[in-house]
Amino acid sequence: RTKIKKEPCQPKARKFSVTFENFRDLPAVKNRGVQSSKFACFGHDWRLQLFPGGYSDYPTPPKGAVGVCVERSNQTGKWPNVKFLFELRSSDGNISLQTSGDPSSYKCYSNTSNICALTTRPDIKHRFLDDKRALTISVVLEINEFVPKNPLAATMLKLFGDEESSDVIFEITKKEEKTKKRRREMASSSVQFHAHRFILEHTSSELAALCESSPEGGMNSPIIINDIKAEVFRGLLYYIYGGGIRQESLMASGKEVIDAADKYGVVNLKLEAEVWYVHSTRITTDNVIDNLLYADAKNLALLKEAVMDYIVKNKKKVMKRVSFKEVPGDIYKDLLAAVSRVLDDSDEDNSDDDDEEDEEKDYASMGIGALRQKLDQRGIDIDGSRDTLIAALKKKS
Numbered sequence: 001r002t003k004i005k006k007e008p009c010q011p012k013a014r015k016f017s018v019t020f021e022n023f024r025d026l027p028a029v030k031n032r033g034v035q036s037s038k039f040a041c042f043g044h045d046w047r048l049q050l051f052p053g054g055y056s057d058y059p060t061p062p063k064g065a066v067g068v069c070v071e072r073s074n075q076t077g078k079w080p081n082v083k084f085l086f087e088l089r090s091s092d093g094n095i096s097l098q099t100s101g102d103p104s105s106y107k108c109y110s111n112t113s114n115i116c117a118l119t120t121r122p123d124i125k126h127r128f129l130d131d132k133r134a135l136t137i138s139v140v141l142e143i144n145e146f147v148p149k150n151p152l153a154a155t156m157l158k159l160f161g162d163e164e165s166s167d168v169i170f171e172i173t174k175k176e177e178k179t180k181k182r183r184r185e186m187a188s189s190s191v192q193f194h195a196h197r198f199i200l201e202h203t204s205s206e207l208a209a210l211c212e213s214s215p216e217g218g219m220n221s222p223i224i225i226n227d228i229k230a231e232v233f234r235g236l237l238y239y240i241y242g243g244g245i246r247q248e249s250l251m252a253s254g255k256e257v258i259d260a261a262d263k264y265g266v267v268n269l270k271l272e273a274e275v276w277y278v279h280s281t282r283i284t285t286d287n288v289i290d291n292l293l294y295a296d297a298k299n300l301a302l303l304k305e306a307v308m309d310y311i312v313k314n315k316k317k318v319m320k321r322v323s324f325k326e327v328p329g330d331i332y333k334d335l336l337a338a339v340s341r342v343l344d345d346s347d348e349d350n351s352d353d354d355d356e357e358d359e360e361k362d363y364a365s366m367g368i369g370a371l372r373q374k375l376d377q378r379g380i381d382i383d384g385s386r387d388t389l390i391a392a393l394k395k396k397s
Contacts, residue, residue, distance in 0.1 A: 002036040002048075008377075013142035014041045018048050023135040026052040028121060038073050041141050042080050045073040048139060055115055065117035066124055068137060081145050086116055087138040088128050096127065153242045159196060160241040166194035168211050170237075171222035172230040191230040192222060193237055203240045206264040227263075232256045239269045250276040255294075262298050267383045271372070274300050283310045285321045296328055301386055302368045304331075363390045 001021045009015035018036045020026065026034055033055075036048040051067035070084050088097040099116045118124070118137075129135055159165060173190040200208040214223050225233065232253060235245045250257060254277035261270035283291060288307055295304035308331075311318050363371065371389040372382040380392050 004037050004039045006039075007138065009140060010142070012147055013140050015138060015140045016041070017136050017138050019134050019136045020050055021132070021134045023052065023129055024125060024133050026050070028053040031055045035071070042082065042143065044080060046141070047071050047073050048137060049115075050137070051115065052121060054121075064120045066119065066121055067115040068118055069115040070139065070141070081143070083142045083144045085140040085142075086118065087140070088118060088124075089136065089138070090127050156199075156242040159199070160238055160243065161194055163194045166196055167219055168195050168197050168200070169193070169219070169222040170195060170207075170233070171224050172228065172233050173224060173226045174230070191234075193234065195237060199240065204264050204266055207240075228260050229253075229256060232260050236260050236264065236266060236269065240266060245269070245272075247276060251280040254280065258298060258300070267381075270298075270300075271302070271382065274302050278303050278306045283307060285314070285317060288318065288322055289324070289326065292327060292331070296331075299383065299385060301384065301389065302372075305368045305386075363393055 003017075003019040003021070005017040005019075007015040007017055016039050018039075020034065020036065030053045031051065032053060033049045033051050036050070038045045038047050040046075047070075049069045049071045053066075054064055055067040068086055086099050090096040097119060099118060119128075124135060170193045171190050172193070195207075197208065197211050200211065210223050210225075214221065228236075235249065235257065239245055245257070250273050254273050257273040258270050258277060261267070261273060281287075281291070283306060288310060291303060292307045294300070295307060368386065368389070371386070371393065375382045375389060375392055378393075378396055380396060382389070384392070
């Protein structure tokens, strides 16, 4: 018997998990195939053909390798131009093996793709069977044709900085001090950015509020902003219009981008900049408290998690060299979560108190990235502390 399960995947692709039950009992005879149940994709019916005992057809695989191919079960119509990829996951859930077929050679068989070698039967028995002796193969099918994109994103970007259609102007000013003949002179430089109020109203309520509070709504008289660099504000505005900021820029100006995005309510940009700040910052005993206080002030749950992980992994050194006098008192839940995550400790409290559901228990030790991903998949706001994210997930469970 086989089971089919559809999984999330990229827009042009479809992913299915195909489970062959009782793999150990499948025939270990070369070239003898075992067919899966059918699944529908891209207007065709498909199934997997598994060769538990290996095969000898083209192309020649490693000796003794189990083979698999995609088979189109309906015999009518043109073979679709698709690419495919097979994945095997080890018992810990990680992808340990991937292999793909060559789309240019699909017609070696009338309705069957080329057979791909997975790994040997003993290796599959050792690494890839679940506790019920079942083998699960994930297959990804992707359309190998040009598919035009929705033009809205490109249209929005064309509006970025368009003076003719704009109805609001922001002026970013920067004052520099210069000393000349013992007198201090103030030299002012400014950069203007044109924007559209209707876009700001849906992407940054704070910038939209500045437009409302401006005497002329920012149309004839520019709205002055003097607490942010012009290049940072340009990136913020470009992101608001659907553009992306280069990884190098986010890593070089991480804190400035986080501060600006936090102040003006561009949440996703703040969280994206936070990711790169975490990956580009080396936490040490000298900066661990500064990073912890910054994470707490800006509501950066991922950075706080990284700090907590560092504290747990370097607990002796931290206890000896670091003072926690300025640390807020609500960090202990995050610290316990880090202990559970880093040391993989299980809760040994066997009290008879009311237990949560298994999935809810996992939330407590789950990483911030995983919590945010779950919330995003459910269309829930992903900004907030660990407690806020967990509470939102429990509410929707």
